[in-house]
Amino acid sequence: MRAALLAQKFDRVILDESHYAKSFDAKRTCAVYGDLDAGGSHLLNKRALAAIGEGVWCLTGTPLPHSPADAYPMLRALAPMRLVADQAKSWPDVTKYQDFLHRYCVVRMKATSRFRKIPVVVGGRNLDELRERMAGFFLLRTQEDVGIRPPVYELLPLMVPDAARRAADGDADLSAVLVAIDAGKTRDLEMHLGPLRRQTGVIKAPAVAAAVREEFAGGLDKIVLAYWHREVGDVLADELAEFGVLRLDGSTPAAERGSIEQQWLTDKSKRVFLAQIVAAGEAIDLSSAAVLWFVEASFTPKDMKQMSLRITNHTQTRQAVVRVCVIENSIDEAIQARLLMLWTAIREVIGDQNA
Structure with missing residues (x-):
């Protein structure tokens, strides 16, 4: 396919979801932009797809999915x-690349074992300078620009019994988990937190249900609860059945999505929507609710953002509120705090790019 494309000439090469080409260590990045030579002094791009068009447009809602370093491939090419x-x-x-990385990122060496250390990004630096270098490179349109109010984001600490909190932490190595977050290595996170992540969600679910009951008692009309694991959805469905539950996950037939969506938008007796983050993260309108809680979180900020936007659109008349539920004083809370640090650095770089 690459050879067939290279045999042609295009007016424009439009790279949809271009944030996937965020590292020259990935073959897809090299296929699109070329191969780095001498650390980036030269870019070997004669067989790169970006070289066969008169112009290249990158389309993405998350141009920097993990850290300021993600901007390097686009800028270099x-x-x-x-x-x-x-x-x-x-x-x-x-x-x-190394000059770019250390100029605009806070990098720390973290041990992955007794014998190996790797550099990981833990924040940004000189971000005003980077933002000025990139001025005019982005054409950014925010929700506010098109008349949609973006959500307000908050953490929602949950208190659980000490025994439950210890069970949620398990024997996970917090240091190794944070290293994987800083390096953007989702697979490593799954390795460290796989079974424990599901257990944490199941532990949180009853506490979330109790908090939802309090919100309904206080006058809340509807709420969307986003989750990752089927077992977590099962607990929430049982705990909140009395409030009228609709659910969409990977097992939902495509032919039923539309009717579930319409029930949620029109039936006031359906007050709880259980949304599996991947299955319900795109192409569905959940804006009859103005509140969304993440019972479980994704390790990928893009997934979180897409899910959050399900309750915002031109018909939403209320301020949308998104809360991330965390177990207080736990590894769960530490993970979300670290992800928030990285996301803050990203917003500082792209926040004012209104060329």
Whole structure:
């Protein structure tokens, strides 16, 4: 397929979901942009898809999915002059990846074993400078720009018995978990937290249900509860059955999605929507509710953002509120705090790109 594409010439190469090409270590990034030579001093792009078009447009709602370092492949391939030194502004040359990484990211060496350490990004630095380098590179349209109010994001700490909190923490190595988060290694996170992650969700579910009952008693009309594991959805469905539950997950037939959506939008007796994060994260309108809680979270910010947007659109007249439920004083809470640090650095870079 790549050879067939390279045999043609295009006016525009449009890269949908372009955030997937965030590292030159990935073959898909090299197929699109080329291969780095001498650490980035040169880009070998004669067999790159980006080289066969008169112009390249990157389409994405999450241009920096993990950290400021994710901007490097796009800039190196499509706007390399933005990386050269500018003596008037005291900007160094960051054409090489390592120079870019250490100029705009806080990098720490973290041990993955007794014998191996790897560099991981734990935050951003010199972000005003990076934002200025990138000015005009993005054409950003926010929800507010098109008349939609974005959600308000909050953490919702849950108190559970000490024994339950210890069970949720299990024997997970918090240091190793945070290393995997900083490195954006989802597979490593699954390795460390796989079974424990499901157990944590099951432990949280009854506490979430109790909090939902309190919200309904206080006047809340409807709520969307986003989750990851089927067992967590089962607990929530049982606990909240009295409030009228609708559910959409991977087992829901495609032919039934539309009717479930319409029930949620029109039937006031259906007050709880259980949304599996991947299955219900796109192409569904849940805006008859203005409140969404993540009972479980995804390790990928993109999934969280897509799910959050299900309760926001032009018909939403209320301020949408998204809460991430965490077990107080647990590994669960520490994970979400670290993810929030990285996401804050990303927002600082792209937040004002309104060229």
